[in-house]
Amino acid sequence: MAIAKAERLMNLALCLLGTRRPLSKRELRESIEAYLEAGSDDSFNRMFERDKDDLRELGLVIETVENLDGEVGYLARRDSNRLPPITLDAEEAAALGLAAKVWQQARLAGAASGALQKLRAAGLPEDVDPYEAHGALEPRIPVHEAAFEPLMLACRDRRPVVFDYRKATAARPEPRQVEPWALECWRGHWYLAGWDRDRGAERVFRLSRITGKVRSRGGRFTAEVPDVVTVRETVASWAGETADRSALIRLRQGAGYPLRAKATAVRELAQGWDELEIPYGHGLDAWLVEFGPDVVVVEPAELRADVLERLRAVAKG
Numbered sequence: 001m002a003i004a005k006a007e008r009l010m011n012l013a014l015c016l017l018g019t020r021r022p023l024s025k026r027e028l029r030e031s032i033e034a035y036l037e038a039g040s041d042d043s044f045n046r047m048f049e050r051d052k053d054d055l056r057e058l059g060l061v062i063e064t065v066e067n068l069d070g071e072v073g074y075l076a077r078r079d080s081n082r083l084p085p086i087t088l089d090a091e092e093a094a095a096l097g098l099a100a101k102v103w104q105q106a107r108l109a110g111a112a113s114g115a116l117q118k119l120r121a122a123g124l125p126e127d128v129d130p131y132e133a134h135g136a137l138e139p140r141i142p143v144h145e146a147a148f149e150p151l152m153l154a155c156r157d158r159r160p161v162v163f164d165y166r167k168a169t170a171a172r173p174e175p176r177q178v179e180p181w182a183l184e185c186w187r188g189h190w191y192l193a194g195w196d197r198d199r200g201a202e203r204v205f206r207l208s209r210i211t212g213k214v215r216s217r218g219g220r221f222t223a224e225v226p227d228v229v230t231v232r233e234t235v236a237s238w239a240g241e242t243a244d245r246s247a248l249i250r251l252r253q254g255a256g257y258p259l260r261a262k263a264t265a266v267r268e269l270a271q272g273w274d275e276l277e278i279p280y281g282h283g284l285d286a287w288l289v290e291f292g293p294d295v296v297v298v299e300p301a302e303l304r305a306d307v308l309e310r311l312r313a314v315a316k317g
Contacts, residue, residue: 005051008034012051013060017081022065022073145207148183150214151192155180158225160197160217166209167313173211178203179221184235191235195223204235243279248298251276255294285310 011032015023029035029044038044052074056062061080065073147163154161161180166173179195189206196203202223226234251259253272260266265277275298278284285306288295297304 004034008032008047009051009054009058012048013055013076016055016060016062016074016076017078019075022063022067022075024071024073028074145190145210147192147207147210147214148190150216151180151207152183154214154216155182155192158221160219160221161214162217163214164211165205166211173209176203176205177217178205179223179225181225183207186235193234195221197222202234237282243281243284245280245300246277247280247284247300247303249276249278249288250274250296250298251291252294256291259288259291259295289314 011034012028015028015031023031025045025048028048029038035044035048038047052062059081060076062074062076063080065075067073151161153159159180160177162175162177164173165176177197178192179197180192181194182192184191184193189208192205192207194203194205195201246264249259250269250273253268253274259276259278262278263276264279267275269275280300280303285303288297288303288307289310295307297307
């Protein structure tokens with residue numbers, strides 16, 4: 001049924017764009033097969049009005065014109081439904097090329113490539129190659145989680161979702177009802193920021209901890225969606241980028257270079273270990289766990305307890 005409606009809308013749009021004079025309902029009904037198959041005039045009128053409203057919501061400018069005999073006609077003038085010319089300089093084209101490369105590992109790769117081809121057809125300068133400009137930059141944002149695409153679509157369409165989520169400190173996943181806001185990539189991991197309906201609060205979820213399928217739910221969002229900047233700040237905070245104190249850890253020599261890059265002080269110890277002072281914020285415990293036996297937390301005590309709790313959860317499977 002969705003395909004039939006899309007075809008009907010396309011045929012109506014082509015009729016309205018292709019005419020030089022307003023077409024009456026009768027003429028449109030005779031020109032479109034789906035309208036001819038309508039069982040009655042009332043059925044046709046309801047179908048036509050819905051289709052006309054749908055096309056207007058999609059951005060098509062449809063004019064209603066009444067002739068001297070009082071008959072109402074419809075048309076969509078081409079000059080009213082034409083986008084302004086697209087002009088891109090070399091830097092803008094390079095940015096689009098980099099964006100297309102980012103999505104090489106996702107199902108968006110085809111759409112990104114097709115978009116650039118359309119821009120070329122629309123007048124992108126021939127001497128600008130969006131793929132070669134700044135070719136030394138090779139961005140890679142891996143998208144391996146099965147939850148990425150359904151969550152991306154849910155964020156776009158503002159649709160609530162339900163999924164099973166395993167916290168780092170839990171042995172088993174539990175269902176979460178979420179109003180998804182945005183997806184952000186941080187330190188090579190994808191995070192979903194949204195409103196957790198069960199907890200009545202803003203939450204951030206790491207996609208690699210979502211198990212099973214992401215299921216859509218009907219209804220509208222109940223919480224206000226913040227702007228993009230706020231969402232990014234939230235993800236940064238939950239991912240451990242916002243630090244308000246320091247932690248003292250021991251790190252095996254020759255390991256943990258990302259931690260060494262964050263260190264504010266390093267002291268060499270005996271037996272192949274170093275002592276580091278690093279910024280401590282929300283999410284640091286989850287990051288330290290990734291380094292396994294190469295890291296030992298000295299202080300504070302709550303950070304050490306959080307790391308041990310996460311390690312026990314991992315050991316339980």
